[in-house]
Amino acid sequence: MTSAVAPALYRVLSPPRSEGGKTVAVFFDANGDLQARAAIAEAPLSVFVEAADVGSVTLRVFTPTKEKGSSDSGALAALACLQARGELLDVVDVRMGEEVLPAQLCGGEWLLRQGDVKVTDTAAVDLSPIGIEARSIQVASVGRPNLVVEAADFTALEAFQADAEAIAAVNRATGTTGLILYAPSGPDRAEVSFRAFGPLKGFLEDSASSNMFACLVGTLGAQGRLPTDTNMLRGAQRMPGAPSRLTAQFTAVPDGAADVWVGGRAERLSP
Numbered sequence: 001m002t003s004a005v006a007p008a009l010y011r012v013l014s015p016p017r018s019e020g021g022k023t024v025a026v027f028f029d030a031n032g033d034l035q036a037r038a039a040i041a042e043a044p045l046s047v048f049v050e051a052a053d054v055g056s057v058t059l060r061v062f063t064p065t066k067e068k069g070s071s072d073s074g075a076l077a078a079l080a081c082l083q084a085r086g087e088l089l090d091v092v093d094v095r096m097g098e099e100v101l102p103a104q105l106c107g108g109e110w111l112l113r114q115g116d117v118k119v120t121d122t123a124a125v126d127l128s129p130i131g132i133e134a135r136s137i138q139v140a141s142v143g144r145p146n147l148v149v150e151a152a153d154f155t156a157l158e159a160f161q162a163d164a165e166a167i168a169a170v171n172r173a174t175g176t177t178g179l180i181l182y183a184p185s186g187p188d189r190a191e192v193s194f195r196a197f198g199p200l201k202g203f204l205e206d207s208a209s210s211n212m213f214a215c216l217v218g219t220l221g222a223q224g225r226l227p228t229d230t231n232m233l234r235g236a237q238r239m240p241g242a243p244s245r246l247t248a249q250f251t252a253v254p255d256g257a258a259d260v261w262v263g264g265r266a267e268r269l270s271p
Contacts, residue, residue, distance in 0.1 A: 007041055027049065047077060055093065072211075
């Protein structure tokens, strides 16, 4: 039997004055057939609060068709919802399946700890299959290695046409699992813009990827291009038709970035 309790709908990681980001349904209980409830929710992602106290939250995350082990977007929506109800401290642990992520409230936005990012240079890479002219190429990893490529400029980033087979071939050739394409600056005063691709992970392009943004932050750190007057960075993720805006907190180190946290805005839509 499914529950009649309606979820709270949130839009997370959306740019200012835009309808991008991801829509998440937050359920305050985890009773009944959760998959059935997620299937009829008005969102591509549903998060169920199994347990919560002032310092910890346990969540289960579902798409309309299957349970998803963890989701940073789902966690951000649930944290914003619980914080608005006055049920959380500013620092909590979030459990999703076997994963536990520290979270902190910073400037009105929840950030999740991604960890330390290690960046290495890579041997010459043939990018001709994906049709991109690169200004620089590195491999960055915070759990999963990603190929990080700087495009010629913002226009080239926006115009890039993704080919799943070509990207997968380049990833296999470089021993990486995803491709991050980026360019400096961006809309709404973003310091960097990027797109994130992962055919080997089961998707062509992600609209809001905390892990890949953390990798990009580490890459900029290894290049000595992170801000020196602040430990915060704003990134514009530019998937066509679904823009997002992410915030990162970091400690710059010579070979990447340490203690990287990523999150962003969470806006309640209804009820």
